[in-house]
Amino acid sequence: MTAEAARRRDSTTEKRGIEVNTSNGGETAPELVIISGMSGAGRSTAAKCLEDLGWFVVDNLPPALIPTMVDLGARSQGAVPRIGVVVDVRGRTFFDDLLTSLDELEKRGVRLRVVFLESSDEALVRRFENVRRPHPLQADGRIVDGIERERDLLRELRGEADLVIDTSNLNVHQLRAKFDTQFSGNDEPELRATVMSFGFKYGLPVDADLVVDCRFLPNPHWVPELRARTGTDADVAEYVFQQPGAQEFLDGYAELLRIVTEGYRREGKRYMTLAVGCTGGKHRSVAMSERLTKRLIADGVETVLVHRDMGRE
Numbered sequence: 001m002t003a004e005a006a007r008r009r010d011s012t013t014e015k016r017g018i019e020v021n022t023s024n025g026g027e028t029a030p031e032l033v034i035i036s037g038m039s040g041a042g043r044s045t046a047a048k049c050l051e052d053l054g055w056f057v058v059d060n061l062p063p064a065l066i067p068t069m070v071d072l073g074a075r076s077q078g079a080v081p082r083i084g085v086v087v088d089v090r091g092r093t094f095f096d097d098l099l100t101s102l103d104e105l106e107k108r109g110v111r112l113r114v115v116f117l118e119s120s121d122e123a124l125v126r127r128f129e130n131v132r133r134p135h136p137l138q139a140d141g142r143i144v145d146g147i148e149r150e151r152d153l154l155r156e157l158r159g160e161a162d163l164v165i166d167t168s169n170l171n172v173h174q175l176r177a178k179f180d181t182q183f184s185g186n187d188e189p190e191l192r193a194t195v196m197s198f199g200f201k202y203g204l205p206v207d208a209d210l211v212v213d214c215r216f217l218p219n220p221h222w223v224p225e226l227r228a229r230t231g232t233d234a235d236v237a238e239y240v241f242q243q244p245g246a247q248e249f250l251d252g253y254a255e256l257l258r259i260v261t262e263g264y265r266r267e268g269k270r271y272m273t274l275a276v277g278c279t280g281g282k283h284r285s286v287a288m289s290e291r292l293t294k295r296l297i298a299d300g301v302e303t304v305l306v307h308r309d310m311g312r313e
Contacts, residue, residue: 029110030056030073031082033183034066034102036157037117038150039136040124042167042175043086046117049179050084057084063098070110088136098157113270116154116161118206121147123168163271164207181304182271191265192302193272197231197289199281199309208275210260212253212292214284217243221283230310231286240287250288254295261301272301281309 033055035046044059051057058069066085073080087098105112119127121144128135128143135146137153158164163182167175182192198205200215220226220236229236241247257274264272276292278284286307296303 028074028078029070029108030080031111032070032105032113033084034112034114035084035086035117036114036154038119038124038147038154039088040127041117041119043088043117045172045175046115046179047084047086049176050183053180053184055082055084055183056080057086059086060088061085063087063101066101067104070105113162114157114160115163115165116158118158118164118166120168120206162269166205166207191261191270191272192304193261193274193296194304194306195274195276195289195293195296196306196308197281197285197310198275198277199279199285199312200277201279202281202309202312205273205275205308208273210272210274212274212276212288214276214278214288217246217284219279219283221280226283231283231290236283237287237290240284250291254292257292257296258299261296261299280313281307282313286310
């Protein structure tokens with residue numbers, strides 16, 4: 001390669017922003033969050049949440065232009081340190097462009113996170129019916145047909161997401177609280193976990209990465225003096241952990257979580273949702289999730305505890 005050719009190559013690379021130099025006062029790529037998910041699951045609300053937290057948000061940006069947007073942010077001299085992009089995947093070519101852009105950004109070392117908003121079919125149908133609008137992919141069919149097509153189209157992206165949020169039972173304020181928790185801090189921990197107790201009779205949490213089943217333990221529901229209490233009460237927790245296998249399960253699973261969390265850190269995964277279930281989500285799962293949360297915190301994992309179904313009975 002001639003000196004002139006090398007000069008032109010370096011000039012082109014600099015203009016495209018492919019190399020980001022942070023050591024000599026050069027350009028620094030902004031932090032990037034991609035928001036996607038099911039139509040009707042709350043993408044617009046999520047975008048407003050990020051805007052309120054000070055992010056520069058672009059709605060419905062063609063995926064092929066995402067690297068260009070990052071380049072422009074890098075040239076802003078710190079004026080645009082965080083960018084949120086809402087993408088609406090409705091066609092195969094569009095989807096392929098998104099995967100290509102994400103791959104390019106990851107190779108360039110851009111700090112990138114993908115948030116996928118999920119919701120149940122029932123909740124999505126109800127929302128579309130309430131606003132009297134068709135699903136964007138239903139064509140001449142029903143709303144459920146459009147939802148099915150979209151789920152199939154987004155399946156791979158959902159699997160690659162860093163954070164999946166199920167909005168089926170969330171109102172606007174609860175969704176905002178989730179975004180405040182995840183994206184308001186300047187110093188983000190390397191791994192954040194959510195431990196969620198739940199009742200199997202109310203359904204599995206669709207956003208769970210790991211599921212723990214505590215139904216192998218005797219149910220305090222059948223102990224009259226404990227039935228009205230919950231796993232947050234000391235006498236219920238004591239009853240649960242006095243049962244054969246309870247303490248051994250806690251110790252063994254806590255050790256397993258150490259292996260899992262270390263693997264997540266190595267792979268750059270920043271979020272983990274652990275769902276701990278029993279029949280009704282009131283006694284055993286609550287007591288076990290309380291103890292597992294303490295173990296995770298002791299291991300240096302920032303952890304949020306949620307009791308999804310406690311109080312539903």
